[in-house]
Amino acid sequence: MSPLFIALLLPVVAAVALSRGAPLKLASTPVALANVLLILGVMLSRGFVSPEVVSHVGSIAMLQSPALNLSVGVDGLSLLMALLTVVVSVCACWQIDNKREGARAEHIVAHLISAGALGAFVCRDLLMLYAFHELALIPTLLIIALQGRGESANRLRVAWKATVYLGVGSLILLAGLCWLMVSLTPEGAALVTDLDSLLKLAKEHPLPALKQAQIGLVLLVGFGTLVSLFPFHTWAAPAYATAPVSTAMLHSGVLKKFGIYGLLRVLPGMLPLALSQAWLQEALCWALLGNILWVGWVCIHQRNLDEMLAHSSVMHMGYLFLGLAAGGAVALEGVALLAFAHGISIALLFALAGRMRAQLGTLEFRRLGGLGSHSPALYVLFCFGMFASIGLPGLANFAGELMIFVGCFGHPGATALGMVQWTAIAALWGVVMSAVYGLRALRALFQGTSGSGLFLSDPPLAQRGGLVLLASLLLVAGTCPWLPLRLIAPAPKDKPAAGAVAPKAH
Amino acid sequence: MITLQHYLWVSAALFCIGLAGVVARRNALVVYMCLEMMLSAANLTLVAFSRFGVRDGLPDVNAQALVFFTITVAAAEVAVGLAIILALFRAKQRIETDSVNALQG
Amino acid sequence: MPVLLFYLFAALVVGFALAVVLARNPVTSALCLAVSFVGLAALFLSLDAYFIGTLQVLVYAGAVMVLFLFIIMLMDVKAEESSARSRGAQAAGFALAVLLLIEVVSISSALKRSGDTLGQHPISAPLAAKLRQQSGRPLLKGLEADLAKGELPDAKLMGEALFGRHVFHLQLVGLLLVVATVGVVALSRKDGGSLSS
Amino acid sequence: MSVFYSLTLIALAGLALLLLEAFDSKRALRYARDASLGLCLFVALRLLTGNLNCSSEALPSWVSPWLSFDPLAQTFVVLGLVSTALVLALLRIGESYIRQYTLGGSMSEFYAIPMIMAAAIGFMAAARDLVTVFVALELVTVSFYVLVSMARKSALCLEAGVKYLILGAMSTGVLVFGMAWIYGVCGTLEFSGIASALADPQIAKAPALLACGLMIAALGFKVAAAPFHVWVPDVYQGAPLPISAFLSVGSKAAGFVVLCRLLEGFLGAGSVVAAEVRQLLVILGGLTVLLGALPALHQSSVKRLLGFSSVSHAGFMILGLSSVAPGVTGTGLASFYLATYLPMTVLAFTVLTVMRAHEVGDDLSEIRGLSKRSPMLAFCLTVSMACLAGLPLSVGFLGKWLVLLGLAQAGQLAALVIALIAAACGFYYYFRPIVAAYSSSEEPRKAIEVSIPAAVLLVLLCAVVLVLGLYPAPLNGLLQLTGAPAAAALLR
Numbered sequence A: 001m002s003p004l005f006i007a008l009l010l011p012v013v014a015a016v017a018l019s020r021g022a023p024l025k026l027a028s029t030p031v032a033l034a035n036v037l038l039i040l041g042v043m044l045s046r047g048f049v050s051p052e053v054v055s056h057v058g059s060i061a062m063l064q065s066p067a068l069n070l071s072v073g074v075d076g077l078s079l080l081m082a083l084l085t086v087v088v089s090v091c092a093c094w095q096i097d098n099k100r101e102g103a104r105a106e107h108i109v110a111h112l113i114s115a116g117a118l119g120a121f122v123c124r125d126l127l128m129l130y131a132f133h134e135l136a137l138i139p140t141l142l143i144i145a146l147q148g149r150g151e152s153a154n155r156l157r158v159a160w161k162a163t164v165y166l167g168v169g170s171l172i173l174l175a176g177l178c179w180l181m182v183s184l185t186p187e188g189a190a191l192v193t194d195l196d197s198l199l200k201l202a203k204e205h206p207l208p209a210l211k212q213a214q215i216g217l218v219l220l221v222g223f224g225t226l227v228s229l230f231p232f233h234t235w236a237a238p239a240y241a242t243a244p245v246s247t248a249m250l251h252s253g254v255l256k257k258f259g260i261y262g263l264l265r266v267l268p269g270m271l272p273l274a275l276s277q278a279w280l281q282e283a284l285c286w287a288l289l290g291n292i293l294w295v296g297w298v299c300i301h302q303r304n305l306d307e308m309l310a311h312s313s314v315m316h317m318g319y320l321f322l323g324l325a326a327g328g329a330v331a332l333e334g335v336a337l338l339a340f341a342h343g344i345s346i347a348l349l350f351a352l353a354g355r356m357r358a359q360l361g362t363l364e365f366r367r368l369g370g371l372g373s374h375s376p377a378l379y380v381l382f383c384f385g386m387f388a389s390i391g392l393p394g395l396a397n398f399a400g401e402l403m404i405f406v407g408c409f410g411h412p413g414a415t416a417l418g419m420v421q422w423t424a425i426a427a428l429w430g431v432v433m434s435a436v437y438g439l440r441a442l443r444a445l446f447q448g449t450s451g452s453g454l455f456l457s458d459p460p461l462a463q464r465g466g467l468v469l470l471a472s473l474l475l476v477a478g479t480c481p482w483l484p485l486r487l488i489a490p491a492p493k494d495k496p497a498a499g500a501v502a503p504k505a506h
Numbered sequence B: 001m002i003t004l005q006h007y008l009w010v011s012a013a014l015f016c017i018g019l020a021g022v023v024a025r026r027n028a029l030v031v032y033m034c035l036e037m038m039l040s041a042a043n044l045t046l047v048a049f050s051r052f053g054v055r056d057g058l059p060d061v062n063a064q065a066l067v068f069f070t071i072t073v074a075a076a077e078v079a080v081g082l083a084i085i086l087a088l089f090r091a092k093q094r095i096e097t098d099s100v101n102a103l104q105g
Numbered sequence C: 001m002p003v004l005l006f007y008l009f010a011a012l013v014v015g016f017a018l019a020v021v022l023a024r025n026p027v028t029s030a031l032c033l034a035v036s037f038v039g040l041a042a043l044f045l046s047l048d049a050y051f052i053g054t055l056q057v058l059v060y061a062g063a064v065m066v067l068f069l070f071i072i073m074l075m076d077v078k079a080e081e082s083s084a085r086s087r088g089a090q091a092a093g094f095a096l097a098v099l100l101l102i103e104v105v106s107i108s109s110a111l112k113r114s115g116d117t118l119g120q121h122p123i124s125a126p127l128a129a130k131l132r133q134q135s136g137r138p139l140l141k142g143l144e145a146d147l148a149k150g151e152l153p154d155a156k157l158m159g160e161a162l163f164g165r166h167v168f169h170l171q172l173v174g175l176l177l178v179v180a181t182v183g184v185v186a187l188s189r190k191d192g193g194s195l196s197s
Numbered sequence D: 001m002s003v004f005y006s007l008t009l010i011a012l013a014g015l016a017l018l019l020l021e022a023f024d025s026k027r028a029l030r031y032a033r034d035a036s037l038g039l040c041l042f043v044a045l046r047l048l049t050g051n052l053n054c055s056s057e058a059l060p061s062w063v064s065p066w067l068s069f070d071p072l073a074q075t076f077v078v079l080g081l082v083s084t085a086l087v088l089a090l091l092r093i094g095e096s097y098i099r100q101y102t103l104g105g106s107m108s109e110f111y112a113i114p115m116i117m118a119a120a121i122g123f124m125a126a127a128r129d130l131v132t133v134f135v136a137l138e139l140v141t142v143s144f145y146v147l148v149s150m151a152r153k154s155a156l157c158l159e160a161g162v163k164y165l166i167l168g169a170m171s172t173g174v175l176v177f178g179m180a181w182i183y184g185v186c187g188t189l190e191f192s193g194i195a196s197a198l199a200d201p202q203i204a205k206a207p208a209l210l211a212c213g214l215m216i217a218a219l220g221f222k223v224a225a226a227p228f229h230v231w232v233p234d235v236y237q238g239a240p241l242p243i244s245a246f247l248s249v250g251s252k253a254a255g256f257v258v259l260c261r262l263l264e265g266f267l268g269a270g271s272v273v274a275a276e277v278r279q280l281l282v283i284l285g286g287l288t289v290l291l292g293a294l295p296a297l298h299q300s301s302v303k304r305l306l307g308f309s310s311v312s313h314a315g316f317m318i319l320g321l322s323s324v325a326p327g328v329t330g331t332g333l334a335s336f337y338l339a340t341y342l343p344m345t346v347l348a349f350t351v352l353t354v355m356r357a358h359e360v361g362d363d364l365s366e367i368r369g370l371s372k373r374s375p376m377l378a379f380c381l382t383v384s385m386a387c388l389a390g391l392p393l394s395v396g397f398l399g400k401w402l403v404l405l406g407l408a409q410a411g412q413l414a415a416l417v418i419a420l421i422a423a424a425c426g427f428y429y430y431f432r433p434i435v436a437a438y439s440s441s442e443e444p445r446k447a448i449e450v451s452i453p454a455a456v457l458l459v460l461l462c463a464v465v466l467v468l469g470l471y472p473a474p475l476n477g478l479l480q481l482t483g484a485p486a487a488a489a490l491l492r
Helices: A003-019 A029-046 A076-095 A103-122 A126-147 A152-184 A195-204 A209-226 A236-242 A245-255 A257-270 A278-300 A305-326 A329-360 A376-390 A396-409 A419-446 A461-479 A482-488 B004-024 B028-052 B061-094 B097-103 C003-022 C026-046 C050-075 C084-108 C125-135 C143-148 C154-165 C167-188 D003-023 D026-048 D071-099 D108-126 D130-149 D155-186 D191-198 D205-222 D231-238 D241-266 D274-296 D302-321 D330-357 D375-389 D395-410 D413-438 D452-470 D473-479 D484-491
Strands: A055-063 A068-074
Touching: A003 A029, A003 A055, A003 A068, A003 A076, A003 A103, A029 A055, A029 A076, A029 A103, A055 D473, A068 A076, A068 A103, A068 A126, A076 A103, A076 A245, A076 A257, A076 A329, A076 A461, A076 A482, A103 A126, A103 A245, A103 A257, A126 A152, A126 A195, A126 A245, A126 A257, A126 D413, A152 A195, A152 A209, A152 A236, A152 A257, A152 D395, A152 D413, A195 A257, A209 A257, A209 A278, A236 A245, A236 A305, A245 A257, A245 A305, A245 A329, A257 A305, A257 A329, A278 A305, A278 A419, A305 A329, A305 A396, A305 A419, A329 A376, A329 A396, A329 A461, A329 A482, A376 A396, A376 A419, A376 A461, A396 A419, A396 A461, A461 A482, B004 B028, B004 C003, B004 C026, B004 C084, B004 D155, B028 B061, B028 C003, B028 C026, B028 C050, B028 D155, B061 C050, B061 C154, B061 C167, B061 D130, B061 D155, C003 C026, C026 C050, C050 C154, C084 D205, C125 C143, C143 C154, C154 C167, C167 D003, C167 D108, C167 D130, D003 D026, D003 D071, D003 D108, D026 D071, D026 D108, D071 D108, D071 D241, D071 D330, D071 D452, D108 D130, D108 D241, D130 D155, D130 D241, D155 D191, D155 D205, D155 D231, D191 D241, D205 D241, D205 D274, D231 D241, D231 D302, D241 D274, D241 D302, D241 D330, D274 D302, D274 D413, D302 D330, D302 D395, D302 D413, D330 D375, D330 D395, D330 D452, D330 D473, D375 D395, D375 D413, D375 D452, D395 D413, D395 D452
Parallel strands: none
Antiparallel strands: A055 A068
């Protein structure tokens, strides 16, 4: 029995217990914390083996023919994402105000999202991976509809919009995955859904380049909708701005990374030639520029911290897609690292924003100011989150973004600037834009003179734990990026020649 | 000479007239008569095929047995159907027409 | 059957069937249906299905049509008035029927035996009698003798089939009639209470 | 004991229930009804555990030419029995409200007729020829006419009864006409004979296609396939809830088992009409999923919504029947889908029945605030709707996914896209009741007490649905189901 099954089961059990009336203090945060320890234990027991090795394998047969197994196992990438999930989950549970009406439902949903995301990350079966994500998505949408902020008509509209986008997106995704599995399965054999078998099949009998690109397009649209890739991004910002704090943290920090995780699993391994088709690469580049530049521009014009954070989260997805478009080992490792770092930083920011809103009642920039004087600890934590988000060296996001940009230019043989390189140059301006809105938000909120009667106090010591945990993770991963990288990047000696999977520049 | 085709034509005509009546008429009783017409047309087809498929010197009795069951079942259906239509008619007399048509759409 | 008679009965069947659909008054429709069914019975007879033909007259033209007329009289149904909606339905019904008719008629010529006449499929009672004797099947008393005489004992053959091979179906039909009877009794009992919707 | 006698026993039990009514002993009647429910479950259980003799030697000689209890038949016998038992249970739960609509509060027909229908569905499942199919199918249909119109104090109910009657009788007409043409083309009414006749390359193709088309159209009515589905929403809304539930599972089971058997002939090896019939099924299925899903989007009555959704599910089953995926037979896929569809749809109807028994209607506005009034009902509604929508890791997902996969492997891209659109619509319309149940209503309403039998039924169905979602292995055998052994037995 793999310990991963326990990690999967724990949040589900917690959710069921909570729905049957278990005490919130005992059943929620401690269980999430236990899961953190469990995943850390898995990490330690795995030791420093090569990232490709799948350890802690376990499998339960669900259906014999066509074979369908609930098989779990972790390699480096899975483990990194699982760590992100459990850490953000525990902080999200920590942040829920237990006295509020509806806190129980929020706890239940947090655990369900955590279980679904964890399942998606540790599953070794492509279909189950999709299924777990879907399972996490539904409670998210429900809680936005039922407990979101603002007018009930407004939140219903927001929730329906998100439901329609994500529902259609995930069906397109399912169609794409089906197409991929059917195409890779040998003629006449029963369908292969197992991730490792599919990778092996793809290596032995690669699909024609055009077909790879076609499947890649469907998958990009499907996964892209979930990750709010331009132009399928409009659901995301209002949903995050409306969702309860814990849900916003979990969805933007963890669940959204599922799309990137899925693309990292599928694109380089099974469809290595997809993005070498110029049309697909160009389409992706234009879309991600839309994310970075257009949404960045929209972000600058936000007058409200919630909205700004929501849009910035959408904007940063552009960098992840840039890394995918570049291909190449360095860029892809950068994508994984940035996904992890962004998850932590956006969760921290949403947590702080939620706390501020609870005390102040508003997050409009023009009504606020000088908050830093009464709440130094909160100010420092906010700075951590915001600087990480901007990409300041020393914090985790910087390492990821740097690797992506280096990856864009890094492959040998690039004598001229191709589409990816031009996109990267344009995307660099996005960093400037995030500096603009990030620093402006810091100044508007914490500097200057305070508004009338609106002031903020530091969270009590006991509640700082979760926030400090997130901030310290950002710091550790930023100053010692080799720690997370050791999980995902092969040691230099068995690294494949850089650019082996990179698209040709022309 | 009269061929199998002639019988099939007659039964097809009867069936189609019945079908047209079912779709076009609004009176439940007339619709029900048209349904009986469709069943009878099917019976004619069955009997014709059984007569033109003589085996061992005799028409196929199995097909004619099916016709027998069809007629029996149709008679039972008529009884049940008329009872339901009658019940609806009784109800209609006592309530307004538009509340009976509450199911439209 | 003489060719002329076939055409006569066919015209009777189709013509009165049309009248059922076209007549405004349900009583007319019911009477026309009865005539049409009598014509149909004659066609059954022309196909040597005497038992079925008789049944058609007894059950359909007799019992069922009387039931219809009875209900029509009981309910005092008026002639149907035409409305915009029903005109649409009429057009749809007409189009559907014509399409299906064309299809079935054109397809029926593609059948292998479609051009065969009755003479090409002769009923041979003595042959049947011989074959039945050879197969040694359990026989209905007298059936043998009738066949050997060259007659077609249609009712006896049907009786043998229904109470021999098809006895299981007969039981099921019996069950069906029980359910139908129970249903009719329950549905047409006079109710004391008032109607609520 | 053989299956045949067990089914006969069930039919006789139905007749006995009718007789008991004549003596009008209320208490005895109550026990007798519970006993008949138990009998259905008992027979189903014995059949599942392989304790009933299904061999053809066990049949009496007057039945053996007509019936054969092959695995496909056994599956549908069990489905028929289980759905009958569930409907009887639902009737007990909803008895208090149904009584208001029947003459003199009489309920005996409601309990007796489903028992007879269970036996008829069983015989139909085992039928080897079209005569048996016709007689058994008509027994089921006529019983449904009676059941649908039985609550005759409701005008809606009678209106629904007349609609069902007329369209049902029309489908009977088409069915007999189709049978006549099948007989004319193949020269026989037996399934095995039809299969071998259609495999003969000498056969005239156009008449064969006409015959197949007529049969599929007639059975399309029984399984509520478009464009023969117009009766569904009205009849579901008008009929009492347990009867609507029976329509959605019993009538479907009856139609699909015949369709499965026929299609095994139509699509069998060497059949001259296989390609066209397959294409016809794909078109019919695509049309059905779409015409079920699109009108469901704006329904405010959950009963009507379930009606349209059952049309959409029928479409998925038809698409499944046309499937050619390796390792899965079309028949198997349809049976699997039906077996998973049964518990989740009955669960939804159970919730509605319990609500109705407490004077809560099935309109979305009345469901608002259900979670406050009865958390259990709200939870059960959520589970059933999520499963019907095909949420991954729920019992409804796997069937849909296998159908989509079959379409992908057959290269039916248009149908695949349509099925995906319908599935996406499903997410929308199934989640409206859930959102309504968990949103707060304006005025406080009093709590709903769920009675013990109802609670037991709800918990049982929920457990089945949840467990099967995560661990569908017990149903695995269904996926490879065929009716072929019966045909082979006939050919010798």
